[in-house]
Amino acid sequence: MTEDVVVTNALTKRFGELVAVSSLDLKISRGVVYGLIGPNGSGKTTAIKVMNGLLRATSGSARLLDEEVPVRGVIHRIGYMPQEMAIYTDLTVHENLELFAGMYSMSRGNFEGAEKDLLEMIDLAERRDSLVATLSGGMKHRVSLACALVHDPELVFLDEPTVGVDPELRKGFWDYFAELKSAGKTVVLTTHYMDEAVRCDIVGMMRLGEMIAEGTPESLMKAAGTTTLEDAFLANAKEGSV
Amino acid sequence: MNGHRMLAVARKTLRSLRHDRRTAGFLIFMPLFMIAIFGYTFGGDLRDVEVAILNLDTGGSDGSVADAIIAEISYGDTLKLSILSDGHTDPLSTAEGVVRDADAWAAVVFGQGFTAEVEEGIAAMKQGLPVSPCQVVVLLDGSNPNIAQAVVAEVTAAVQRVLVTEYGFNPPIAVHPEMIYGEGAEFIDFFAPGVMGLAAMMVTLMLSIISFVHERANGTLDRLLTTPVTEGEIVGGYALAFGLVALVQSTVILLAAVILFRVEIVGSPLLVLLTIFLLGIGSQGLGFILSSNAKNEFQAVQFMPLILFPSILLAGVFWPLEAVPELLRPVSSFIPLTYAVDACRSIMIRGWGLGEVWPQLLILAGLAVVLLTLSAYSLKKRR
Known part of the structure; x- marks a missing residue:
């Protein structure tokens, strides 16, 4: 039996009258790449922020790695990359990575190894000592991803990890997510790119704060009678609004 | 130049202000605040300077000249007199102790035969004989030159008024100041501790406000969380960093003061630095709390004058607390800089150690703990 590392029960987040996330029920098993897809304002980022303890749920509950949110005991086993850059532009790439490693009390030896691998993955080994302010938007995004992964978390939340990343490197990212998965880690990500969401094991389609469909990309396309995930989303959205 | 485009820019700027009501309110409130605080502070003269009186004078046939002088001094409101008992075994040491313990800025001592000496002097003068002036000794705490000068001036003026009134001319009485603290102290000795505290507070507060608003706006604070x-670790880490910044800055000021202006540090420079460190971390906590109420850097910097002007004017940096109008004196007690400047001055000029300045350090440490705890709490609350 597979272990569920993310479980939400009727998770709801309201901002005044606006229901950003409505009664979300999620079960994400260990060792999968789970993609939350949907247009802007569909509640993907809010859901991830609630799960990471940055926003308090209005009602319902969430558990990560078997601990109620906001987690403390298992927090060092979780990684989070927010949608905004959220790294220190007045520090170098290395200093940013070192800071986040410090937050997780990593030993110097472990950090040095992790830094080397991550800098290769994000293709920024040569810019290790550059100030982040001097990097391009895409490069900053890659540094932000590396900061989320530096402590080798077993559950990673990535909010739009491939925005602003060129296609070649984006492929590299997905290969890396696959590597994480094969190492038994769980990746929960949001994306606008439907073509790359096909590479997720499970996709959750969100619209107006609600989960309108969930399943493997193949099953979703098959059920909607479409050949692309984008069309499958549109078909589900249309069905939901009827 | 295109007038339409220029007007469009002006309209845009004013509209932005209209949408930011706090800034609009600030633009009205700030000048009022400044004129009020400057007006009140600059309008204030020295009042209620604590001075002890030791009157050993046994008087003469027409009563005591010392009593008349004391009555004259107490008539004004510059000095606040407390009369020391002459029943002690060593009353002079008691008077000196009062100044040494900073219970009074000065002690005015009238000797046992003061009236007799004055009367003898007057008689000699009337006969055209040479007279040596009799003395009123003023034991002074010269750590604040403003106050020391004012005390001597008040006593001298009172002596002259009494004698001219009583005897119709000015007999030879010398007001003789004896420095308990601050022998040879100049205004720079008085300013240096104040400027050091002010600079440390300003820089720490500014860095703290800007850094935290930046952290919030960039999302890095959320990410760290x-x-x-923990919230406490973030606040503590910042406090440590900015406390060290304040230390480095204070060291530079101390060295410059000693090398360039020959300021003498009678007490321990390390104790001065500890005081500044405590002030620095307290200011960081204050900056954090203020920044949590600002949405952007623009709103955040508006807090600076609200804190800085009262600190500059009411904490005893340039003017003694005794020159602060009574109405505003309670405000001085709530400004951390007041305690830091007082402690630094006592260490640097009076040569006081931890045994004497611990109350100020305890207050600074207490304020730092309270402000940092509130900072951490404000972080928890926003989750």
């Missing part, structure tokens, strides 16, 4: 780091 998804890691194992």
Whole structure:
């Protein structure tokens, strides 16, 4: 039996009258790449922020790695990359990575190894000592991803990890997510790119704060009678609004 | 130049202000605040300077000249007199102790035969004989030159008024100041501790406000909070960093004061630095709390004058607390800089150690703990 590392029960987040996330029920098993897809304002980022303890749920509950949110005991086993850059532009790439490693009390030896691998993955080994302010938007995004992964978390939340990343490197990212998965880690990500969401094991389609469909990309396309995930989303959205 | 385009820019700027009501309110409130605080502070003269009186004078046939002088001094409101008992075994040491313990800025001592000496002097003068002036000794705490000068001036003026009134001319009485603290102290000795505290507070407060608003706006604060780091650790880390910045800055000021202006540090420079460190971390906490109420850097910097002007004017940096109008004196007690400047001055000029300045350090440490705790709490609250 597979272990569920993310479980939400009727998770709801309201901002005044606006229901950003409505009664979300999620079960994400260990060792999968789970993609939350949907247009802007569909509640993907809010859901991830609630799960990471940055926003308090209005009602319902969430558990990560078997601990109620906001987690403390298992927090060092979780990684989070927010949608905004959220790294220190007045520090170098290395200093940013070192800071986040410090937050997780990593030993110097472990950090040095992790830094080397991550800098290769994000293709920024040569810019290790550059100030982040001097990097391009895409490069900053890659540094932000590396900061989320530096402590080798077993559950990673990535909010739009491939925005602003060129296609070649984006492929590299997905290969890396696959590597994480094969190492038994769980990746929960949001994306606008439907073509790359096909590479997720499970996709959750969100619209107006609600989960309108969930399943493997193949099953979703098959059920909607479409050949692309984008069309499958549109078909589900249309069905939901009827 | 295109007038339409220029007007469009002006309209845009004013509209932005209209949408930011706090800034609009600030633009009205700030000048009022400044004129009020400057007006009140600059309008204030020295009042209620604590001075002890030791009157050993046994008087003469027409009563005591010392009593008349004391009555004259107490008539004004510059000095606040407390009369020391002459029943002690060593009353002079008691008077000196009062100044040494900073219970009074000065002690005015009238000797046992003061009236007799004055009367003898007057008689000699009337006969055209040479007279040596009799003395009123003023034991002074010269750590604040403003106050020391004012005390001597008040006593001298009172002596002259009494004698001219009583005897119709000015007999030879010398007001003789004896420095308990601050022998040879100049205004720079008085300013240096104040400027050092002010600079440390300004820089720490500014860095703290700007840094935290930046952290919030960039999302880095939120991101840090998804890691194992606690709110207390973030606030503590910042306090440590900015406290060290304040230390480095104070060291530079201390060295410059000693090398360039020959300021003498009678007490321990390390104790001065400890005081500044405590002030620095307290200011960081204050900056953090203020920044949590600002949405952007623009709103955040508006807090600076609200804190800085009262600190500059009411904390005893340039003017003694005794020159602060009574109405505003309670405000001085709530400004951390007041305690830091007082402690630094006592260490640097009076040569006081931890045994004497601990109350100020305790207040600074207490304020720092309270402000940092509130800072950490404000972080928890926003989750």
